[in-house]
Each structure stands twice: as C-alpha cells, then as structure tokens.
Amino acid sequence: MSVKRKVITEIVAFVLFAAAVIGFIRVSAAVIRPKNADYGTDWSSFLAEDxxxxxxxxxxxxxxxxxxxxxxxxxxSGITSYVVGxxxxxxxxxxxxxxxxxxxQKPQAVFLELSGMFFDRYTNYEEANIGYMPWSLERTKxxxxxxxxxxxxxxxxxxPSLLTIxxxxxxxxxLxxxxxxxAFRPDVHQAGYTFLSKAASDVTEIRTRPTPLVEKNYxxxxxxxRKIEDFCRQEEVALYCFISPSAYRYSETLMSRLRADAEFINFNDDFDSLGLDLSRDFFDSLHFNCFGAEKFSAFLAQKLPELGIVPSDPDRSDGVWTERSAQFVSKVDSVSQ
Amino acid sequence: MNFISLKYILFLPLAVFIYRLCPKKLRTALLLAMSLFFYGCFGIKYLALLSFVTLLSYLCALAIERFEARKKLFVVIAALGSLLPLLFFKYAGLIPGIGGIALPVGLSFYSFQALGYVIDVYRGDAPEKNILRYALFVAFFPQLGSGPIGRSRALLPQYKNPAPFSFTHIRDGITPILWGFFKKLVIADRMAAVVATVYSAPTKFAPVEIGFATVLFAIQIYCDFSAYTDIARGSAKLFGIDLALNFDAPYLASSVRDFWRRWHISLTSWFRDYLYFPLGGSRKGKWRTRANTLAVFAVSGLWHGSSLTYLIWGLLNGLYLVVLPGKKEKKSPISRLLGIALTFVLVTVAWVFFRAESLYDSLYILKQMASFPLNMSFSPAALGIGRFDLVLFALSTMILTAADVGFHSYGLEAAIGRRVFIRYGVWFFLLCSTLLLGAYGAGFTSQVFLYFNF
Structure with a gap:
C-alpha cells in the first residue's frame, strides 16, 4: 500500500471511529439518563416546550x-408555567x-425562590445542575x-452526554x-415538578432552621x-423573588437581613391562608408532598393574576397541559386512595 | 497523579505534544521535569527521597568506576542507601510507637531499579555520566509508581538517542493504554468490590462464596497490576520509549515455574539476576538450589510488606517450585489444559495469603474452601452483586482469556497495530465499554492500583 493510501485509510478510519464514539456516547447517554427528574429539571424536557x-x-x-x-x-388560571429548578x-x-x-422562552415573569441566598457557595448538586444544561456558553460560564x-x-x-455517562x-x-x-422523547408531563407522595409524620410544628449567615457566601x-435583576430588566421580564412556605424556616435574623437587601414575597406570611395540614401536606419539614404542593400552587394561581400575569395565549391548543393536569390529578388520586 | 484520573488523561497527551515539539537536546531535561511534576503530584515531600536515592546511586556508580579496588564498598553503600529507606517505610509499623507511616509511592520500584543499575556497573557496565539522563532513568513517570523495573542497558540508550517522532508510537501506545483502562475499570475494580466484601468478613460467607471471591481476586490482582503496566508501557511508547514486558499471559502457564516466568517479570528477573544468581543459583547442588529458591521467594514476599501472610505467600510459591516436578514438555492439549488448571488452583491458593487480612483469616478461608461436603449455598445478593455483574464477570473473563491467548500465541498486539480498521474497532470497543461498564464515577468506590501499596 502506498504511503498516500495508508494516510487516507488512517484518516477515514479515524473519522469513522470518532463518529462512532460520539454516536455511542449520545445514544448511551440518552438511554441511561434518569427519566424522572427528581432533582429539578433535566433541561431536555424544558427544551421540548414550544x-x-x-x-x-x-x-x-x-x-x-x-x-x-x-x-x-x-x-x-390558564397560566402556563415551568419549574427550572x-x-x-x-x-x-x-x-x-x-x-x-x-x-x-419569553415569559411574562420570572419567579426566583430565595432560599439559595443562604446556601453554601458550592453544593453537591452542582454537577447535576450543570450537567443537565445543554452545551452552551451559559453552561460553560x-x-x-x-x-x-x-x-x-x-x-x-x-x-453533557459524556458527563451523563x-x-x-x-x-x-x-434500566x-x-x-x-x-430515551429520545423526554417525558414532558411534570413541567419541572417533582412528585412526592409520602407524608411526613414528624412535622408537627413550625421550627426555625439554625442556618448561620456566612457573609462571604451571602x-x-x-x-x-443583582445580576439577575439587571438581566431581567434588560430582557423586560418581571422578576418576583419569593420564599416558599415551609415548616422549617430561616431565622428572623436572616429574613431581616434579606429584607434589607431584596424585595421579595414571603409566602410563609400566607401560611395560614393556604389551608395546610401539617400531618398530611408535607413530605418533610422543608418540602410539600403532592397535597401541599397542590394547595400552594392553587394559591399561586390566584396570586399571579393579582400581579398582572395572565394567560398569554388563551386560544392556544391546550392538549399537553390538559394531559399534564390529568396526569397530576390521577397521581394525587391514587395516593389519596 | 493516578493513571486513572482526569488529571492524567489531560496530562499525558499534553506532555507528549510538548515533548514532540521540544528540540532533541532538551528532551531529557523536559521529560525529567515532567516526571518530577508527575511524582510531585503525589506529594512534594516524596521528591526528596527520590532525589536522595537517585543521587546516591549515581555517585556510587561513578565511584565504582573510579575506585575499582573499593567497588564492593560502593555497592554496599548504594544497597544500604536504597534499601534502608525501603525497609524503614515497609517495616516501621512493626516498631512499637511508630506506625501509620505511608510508603512513598514507587519507592519499592525505583530503589530496586537504582540498585540494579549500581550492581550492573559493579559487574562491568559503564556508568551514566549525564546526571539528568540517569535521573530520568530512575524517575521516568510511566514506570515510577509500580514499574516495570527497568534495566539501564535497555533504557539509557533510549534516553540518550530519543526515537524520532513516528505515528507508530502513537498507534502502538494507545492500544495498551485503552486495554489497561478496560482491565482496571471494567474487570479489576468491579471484582474488587466483591473481594473486599468477602475478605473483610470471611466468616459471614459460605464456602462457595469465599471460593468465588478468591477466584475473583486472582483475576483482580492480575488485571489491576497488568493494567498499570499496560498503561505505563503505552504511555512510554507515546514518547517512543519501550519499557520491559511485565506480564505474559500468566494464567495460561502450565506449571508454577512457567507462571513465574510470566508474572511480574521485571521483579522476578531482578531477583534472579541480583539475588538468586549471587546466592549461587542452581550451580551449587540440588539442596542449595532449593534453599536459594526458597530464600528468593521469601524475600519477594517480604518485599511486598511486613505482614506474615506475605512471607507465607512467598514461601508457598517457593515451595511449589521446590516440590513440584521441574521442566517437562506438555505436548498433548489435554495435559497442557490440566497443567493450566492445576497451576491456576495452586497460585490462587497462594493468593489467599496475599489478600487475607490476617493469618487466621487465610487459614479460615482455606479451611472453608476445602471443607467436605461443600456447602453449595451461593447468594449473589449477599456479595452485593446481581445477575448483571455475574454476566459481566463471565464475559470480561472470557475477553481477558481470549486476549491473553491472542497476545501470547498469535501476536495479536502487532496485528492490531498493522490492521487499521481492526485497530480502530478494538479502540472503539475498549473505550466505549470502559466508559459504560467501568467502575468509576458516581456509584462506585474508586480503587487505587494494588501495587501502589507495595
């Protein structure tokens, strides 16, 4: 075989090899990727939204x-929303x-939950949070x-595919x-929500989290x-910061510090209006189960129009949302039984 | 820096790239700097000991040439300088009040390599005058951690006249690296979990489960150690440097003697050349030959560590050679297969002492495996595995056996190098199966190479 032919064969073989490896990684990643996004959105379903x-x-x-x-x-409310958590x-x-x-997406509003203001600078979930993001400049940053x-x-x-593997x-x-x-058709039913059915037996009272304020992290x-505020302003999207209701809350010291630095809705102030049952509606003291989440979401559905948020396209075909809603109701019903 | 790490995966190609761009005159210095950086990643403090052993052996070799009449003295100084740190780190744990001193990575290997060089100079080889080149001979990063223990005659000329860049170096380097990763991550580390489960509490398991774990350990230690050697040889090849063969399909050996010609070849041959022969080898009668064999294997056992079980492991292997019949051509395939099977059983029995956490555990394990009638209960769940793992163990063992037969008897490595599409097919298989089936990342406990402990 001539040298030229040898080189060409080598190049062709290498290109085929590289293509096969990339194909293998992509297909394998799609198959082994967890399909239940139990730790927030896996982005593939979010990107499948119109x-x-x-x-x-x-x-x-x-x-x-x-x-x-x-x-x-x-x-x-007819308002479409998505949790990119x-x-x-x-x-x-x-x-x-x-x-x-x-x-x-060009939403009317972005709702940002502010518990993260008191998190550690780095967390164990960062690999998953970044890993799920599509390969982009934002992911790299x-x-x-x-x-x-x-x-x-x-x-x-x-x-991302290699990280998934x-x-x-x-x-x-x-599997x-x-x-x-x-594998190649993401499950779009949850819209970023993680369904929790278990009811905690140890949530009996409202308690205070002993989280200290770490100035550097804060x-x-x-x-x-501030960057988020600037970006939303630049994109002309309303930003609403909030604190989710829970039975395990940051101390008043932390809350007053937060109040001094940011404007936010503290849904703990509406805790009594949510009609929550501590023994039935919590997965643990921090998180709702499906019953609590349904009550809080119903409350949000009332709150959003008060903030001027309305369904942007009432004439839209609502097939997927009807299906999502029916699936959630059916899952809640099965838990109730 | 562990071979099985992202750091190494990034470091190696970058090092090869810079090396290839570097002017020939500077390559020795560059490769030495890279090697010291590599070793420094394990801990800067280790560099001091490496420098001491290197400098001492370098000066002793020069002194042997210069002061011919006192050359024995300088060999003794080099031997003490190389072996005392080794003995200290290996046996300090036995001294009351001193314990828990970590053995510097690679000390057992580079101290033997340096000492071997001094003995070679004592026997007439010319010493290396260029200190950078000699330092590179001791510290070349692919072999620094766990060998293979190189010989100056084979390595120094390669450092003196670096091979010009050739695509075949890259081609022939990548295959063993990928094969090493496959053996370590897909075979050794997956099996390691079962072995650790059983050997940490043997009394909780049935005889068949103990036997199963023991066989897995025999495969694990082979795959683990030979994987290191493969990655080392492949990495060196990328720089155009050939390292010694360390394993040659040892479990296809048809006798224990044959096994020791194929297992950890660089250490076995080191002991043969620098201990067995000076003791008289086989030239001083039958009984002296037997004593020498036992002595060498006892030292080999002690080289692995201070535990009594290592000594017994060494002596047992020595005993096999002393007691079992010597060289005998096995012509019929059936007798050869029987020989392979018997050798595997004998070697695996010896591995029990190597792996068990105490002499009591070793004896208990052997007693259980030899119990009659054998309790046949076997629960994969108790071993922490499922059907998937069992299938994977079976398949990977078959692949390992087929590869060993291919490498040993059919020149598979050369064939893979020559045939372009087969080579890329093999690379694809090794890369993708390691990615998907390897015991790494989330859900697995990372395992260091076993011989890093020695």
Whole structure:
C-alpha cells in the first residue's frame, strides 16, 4: 500500500471511529439518563416546550420543584408555567439557568425562590445542575463561575452526554423499559415538578432552621441576585423573588437581613391562608408532598393574576397541559386512595 | 497523579505534544521535569527521597568506576542507601510507637531499579555520566509508581538517542493504554468490590462464596497490576520509549515455574539476576538450589510488606517450585489444559495469603474452601452483586482469556497495530465499554492500583 493510501485509510478510519464514539456516547447517554427528574429539571424536557409558550418560569432549589405544580396552576388560571429548578440551586446557578432558559422562552415573569441566598457557595448538586444544561456558553460560564474550583474545568470541558455517562452509568443494571421509551422523547408531563407522595409524620410544628449567615457566601449570592435583576430588566421580564412556605424556616435574623437587601414575597406570611395540614401536606419539614404542593400552587394561581400575569395565549391548543393536569390529578388520586 | 484520573488523561497527551515539539537536546531535561511534576503530584515531600536515592546511586556508580579496588564498598553503600529507606517505610509499623507511616509511592520500584543499575556497573557496565539522563532513568513517570523495573542497558540508550517522532508510537501506545483502562475499570475494580466484601468478613460467607471471591481476586490482582503496566508501557511508547514486558499471559502457564516466568517479570528477573544468581543459583547442588529458591521467594514476599501472610505467600510459591516436578514438555492439549488448571488452583491458593487480612483469616478461608461436603449455598445478593455483574464477570473473563491467548500465541498486539480498521474497532470497543461498564464515577468506590501499596 502506498504511503498516500495508508494516510487516507488512517484518516477515514479515524473519522469513522470518532463518529462512532460520539454516536455511542449520545445514544448511551440518552438511554441511561434518569427519566424522572427528581432533582429539578433535566433541561431536555424544558427544551421540548414550544418556543415562547410559557408565561411564568420558576427558578430555585427543591423549595420550588417540590412545591410548585405547573399543571395545577394552569388548571386554575390558564397560566402556563415551568419549574427550572435544581438541587440546592445557588444564586450563581440560578443566574445561568435564567439566562439559558430565556433563550427559548419569553415569559411574562420570572419567579426566583430565595432560599439559595443562604446556601453554601458550592453544593453537591452542582454537577447535576450543570450537567443537565445543554452545551452552551451559559453552561460553560456556569461551570467556571458557579461550580467549586476543583470541578470547574472538568464540568466546563465535559460534553453533557459524556458527563451523563460518567455520572449515571451506575444505573445500567437497573434500566427499565421507560429508559428506552423516553430515551429520545423526554417525558414532558411534570413541567419541572417533582412528585412526592409520602407524608411526613414528624412535622408537627413550625421550627426555625439554625442556618448561620456566612457573609462571604451571602455576598456572592447577593452579587448574583443583582445580576439577575439587571438581566431581567434588560430582557423586560418581571422578576418576583419569593420564599416558599415551609415548616422549617430561616431565622428572623436572616429574613431581616434579606429584607434589607431584596424585595421579595414571603409566602410563609400566607401560611395560614393556604389551608395546610401539617400531618398530611408535607413530605418533610422543608418540602410539600403532592397535597401541599397542590394547595400552594392553587394559591399561586390566584396570586399571579393579582400581579398582572395572565394567560398569554388563551386560544392556544391546550392538549399537553390538559394531559399534564390529568396526569397530576390521577397521581394525587391514587395516593389519596 | 493516578493513571486513572482526569488529571492524567489531560496530562499525558499534553506532555507528549510538548515533548514532540521540544528540540532533541532538551528532551531529557523536559521529560525529567515532567516526571518530577508527575511524582510531585503525589506529594512534594516524596521528591526528596527520590532525589536522595537517585543521587546516591549515581555517585556510587561513578565511584565504582573510579575506585575499582573499593567497588564492593560502593555497592554496599548504594544497597544500604536504597534499601534502608525501603525497609524503614515497609517495616516501621512493626516498631512499637511508630506506625501509620505511608510508603512513598514507587519507592519499592525505583530503589530496586537504582540498585540494579549500581550492581550492573559493579559487574562491568559503564556508568551514566549525564546526571539528568540517569535521573530520568530512575524517575521516568510511566514506570515510577509500580514499574516495570527497568534495566539501564535497555533504557539509557533510549534516553540518550530519543526515537524520532513516528505515528507508530502513537498507534502502538494507545492500544495498551485503552486495554489497561478496560482491565482496571471494567474487570479489576468491579471484582474488587466483591473481594473486599468477602475478605473483610470471611466468616459471614459460605464456602462457595469465599471460593468465588478468591477466584475473583486472582483475576483482580492480575488485571489491576497488568493494567498499570499496560498503561505505563503505552504511555512510554507515546514518547517512543519501550519499557520491559511485565506480564505474559500468566494464567495460561502450565506449571508454577512457567507462571513465574510470566508474572511480574521485571521483579522476578531482578531477583534472579541480583539475588538468586549471587546466592549461587542452581550451580551449587540440588539442596542449595532449593534453599536459594526458597530464600528468593521469601524475600519477594517480604518485599511486598511486613505482614506474615506475605512471607507465607512467598514461601508457598517457593515451595511449589521446590516440590513440584521441574521442566517437562506438555505436548498433548489435554495435559497442557490440566497443567493450566492445576497451576491456576495452586497460585490462587497462594493468593489467599496475599489478600487475607490476617493469618487466621487465610487459614479460615482455606479451611472453608476445602471443607467436605461443600456447602453449595451461593447468594449473589449477599456479595452485593446481581445477575448483571455475574454476566459481566463471565464475559470480561472470557475477553481477558481470549486476549491473553491472542497476545501470547498469535501476536495479536502487532496485528492490531498493522490492521487499521481492526485497530480502530478494538479502540472503539475498549473505550466505549470502559466508559459504560467501568467502575468509576458516581456509584462506585474508586480503587487505587494494588501495587501502589507495595
């Protein structure tokens, strides 16, 4: 074989090899990716939403994705919403989530849950939070700014599919038919909500979280809150910050500090109006189960129009929302029984 | 810096790229700097000991040439300088009040390599005058952690005249690296979890489960150690440097003697050349040969650590060689297969002492495996595995066996290098199966290479 031919063969083989490896990684990642987004949105379902079809976007930690049910809000108000949450989503992470989400949606309002103001600077969920994001400039920036220093380069450089394999391949022995069924067709029913059915037996009273104020972390969170405010202003999207209701609350010291730095709705102030039952509506003292989340979402459905948020397209075909709502109701019913 | 780490995966190609761009004159210095950086990642303090052993052996070798009449003295100084730190770190734990001193990574290997060089100079080899080149010989990063223990005659000329860049170096380097990653992550580390479960509490398991874990350990230690060697050899090849072969399909050996010609070849041959032969080898009669064999294997056991179980492991292997019949051509395939099976059983029995956490545990495990009638209860769930793992163990063992047969008897490595599409097919299989089936990342406990402990 001539040298020229050898070189050409080598190049062709390498290109085929690279294509096969990339194809393998993408297909494998799609199959092994957890289909139940139990720790916030997995982005693939969010990106499957019709462009500019969401009226309200919710951002934050489990205090959002366990507490806010978009289908319940829609059922009562016709307002479409989506929870773009992530486990222990810090404010820097929320900032990049918002920037990424607003590339495909133009909501009337962004709702940002502010528990993250008091989170640690870096959390164990950062790999999942960044890993789920689509490969983009925002993802790279999120990795470089919001991830802990030891993981930054890896998270910034690692393609999402490869990261999925690295982080999720332990699921291989436990894959189900649904993993194949939803491999390339994300399950869009939850709209970012995580369904919790268990009722905690130990939630009997409202308690105060002994979280200390770490000035350094708080300063970073505040810096990114300002960035979020600026960005929403620039994008002409209303920003509403809030604190989700819970039975395990930040101390008055923290709340008063937050009040001094940010304007927000503290839904704990409306706790009594929500009609909550401590023994039935909580998954744990921090999070609602499906019953509590339904009540809180019904409350939000009333609150949103008061803030001037209305269904942006009343004539839209509501097939998917009807289906979402029916599925949620049916799941709640099955838990009730 | 562990081979199985993102740091190394980034470091290696970058190092090769810079090395290839570097002028020939500076390559030794560059490669040495890279090696010191690599070693420094384990802990800067370790560099001091590495420098001491390197400098002492370098000066002793020069002194041997210069002061011919006192050359024995300088060998003794080099031996003390190389072995005393090794003995201290290995056996300090036995001294009351001193304990828990971590063995510097690679000390057992580079101190032997340096000492071997001094002995070679004592025996007539010319010493290396260029200190950078000699330092590179001791510290070359692919082999620094766990060998293979190199010989100066094979390595120094390669550092002196670096091979010009050739695509075949890249091609022939990548295959063993990927094969090493596959063996370590897909086979060794997956099996390690079962082995650790059983060997940490053998009394909780049935004889068949203990036997199963023991067989898995035999495979695990082979895959773990040979994976390190493969990655080391592949990494060195990327720089155009050939390291010694350390494993040659050892579980296809048809006798224990044959096994020791194929297992950890660089250490076995080191002991043969620098201990067995000086003791008289096989030239001083039958009984002296037997004593020498036992002595070498006892030292080999002690080299692994201070535990009595290592000594017994070494002596047992020595005993096999002393007691079992010597070289005998096994012509029929059936007798050869029987030989392979018997050798595997004998070697695996010895591995029990190597792996067990105490002599009591070793004896208990052997007693259980030899109990009659054998309690056949076997619960994968108790071992922390499922059907998926069992299938994976079976498949990966078959692949390992087929590869060993191919490498040993059919020149598979060269064939893979030559045939373009087969090579890329093999790379695809190894890369993708390691990514998907490897015991790394979330859900797995990362395992260091076993021989990092020695």
């Amino acid at each position: 462009k500019n079809s969401i009226d309200v976007l919710f951002f934050g930690s489990s205090m959002v994705y366990c507490d806010v049910v978009p289908s319940a809000i829609w059922r009562q 992530g486990g222990e989503q810090t404010l820097p992470m929320s900032y990049y989530y918002i920037r990424q989400a607003l590339k495909t 999120a990795a470089l700014e919001a991830a802990s220093p030891a993981r930054r380069v890896f998270l910034a450089a690692c393609p 690295i982080k999720q391949h332990y699921r291989l022995p436990n 189900t038919a649904d993993d194949l069924r939803f 300063a970073v969170a505040l810096e990114y809150l």
